[in-house]
Amino acid sequence: MVEKILGNFLVETGRISEEQLKEIIQKQDTTRVKLGFIAVAQGMLTVDQANEINRLQQSMDKRFGTIAVEKGYLTDDQVDALLEKQGNPYLTFTQALVDAGLIQMEDMDGLLREFREKNGFTEEQLTDIRSGETDRIVPLYLPAEAGEMNQLIGTVIRTLIRLVDRNTYIGKAYMTKDFPQEKQVNQSLIWESGIVDCFSEGNGGLLTLCSTFAHEDFPELDMDALDSAGELLNCANGLFVSALSRQGEFLEIIPPSYGEPEGEIKEGRICCVPIFLGEQQLFFTAAELEQED
């Protein structure tokens, strides 16, 4: 995500071209080394242990290192050492830009200052960007009013990165009065109150999401295509409710819907997140539901 966020800034300000950004990111994708691979190569995990953690990671919204520590296979210090070897995506991206001669090392501070000012970030928030970690970057793009919806939004974005496109990135989210009515699939998560969330079309991003997830080329956003997005939404919401259940909160998931959402939406409690898959955009919207009588 950090590569697209910074890379787009460099393209918008004329420092690099779209093509150059594409090439750098493509090269990074082919050379990014998985944590499990490094751990096995270093003799810190067996192949079986690494495979076990990879399998668990498929159905848990947790990082490889977190699961490895929970299983007792690695310590926190060992995970930190592995992460260092893997490389901070921000550092590897900027290194790649310098190596390609697209920017100069001595210009980085100035570029970052300009980026920070353009986006209204504080120094602390810029540090979060430079961490390269999705978990630290996503909250920077969410409005303070999003409140409890933050955790759900983070889970959905991470799921998209894992299951659809590792270069998924988001734009500045905003609170809105309107919940999407057309070209959307939604799902309600119910407890004393609840949340309803949905994917809706922007400029082709939802169709791309549907096709990629289903491994099928949908020519248009028909019911078969939307079913794919509904299933992805279901998986992401499932990860969210599973995490909450471990914290002692139980939510009921309602089957995805393609029309009116189930439940009454609280006025003023709708958060819309623009999501980008390449150049195409879709929206993820989350809204709080009124308490049931």
Next chain:
Amino acid sequence: MGDVIRVMICDDSRTSRKLLRNILEEAGMEIAGEATNGEEAYLMYKELRPDLVTMDITMPKMDGVEALTLIRKEDANAKVVMLSAAGQKEKMVDAIRRGASDFITKPFEADKIVKTLKDVVAGE
């Protein structure tokens, strides 16, 4: 039973059924039938008597837990593996208590589901 494992898939999502069908057929299993809700699954089970059922939980009309209960009442030896996005421990425990052979959380990995289904059929 024969050499080929006959599986009945139950899920309201066409995408989920398709992805699962592709994985299981690739692994040499036969898809005996596909149901889109729990009620359909129960009726289809009585007709097809598959070796194993994969059952989603969150479905319209009748959910997977209710369908599991009916199928197990119909056939005490029925093998049903729950396949659900809702991976809460309470749901898993409830399903196992009602007779589910195993519980896999979505999104699932191909190798894991094939191994699980084979183990369940083999009685492991």
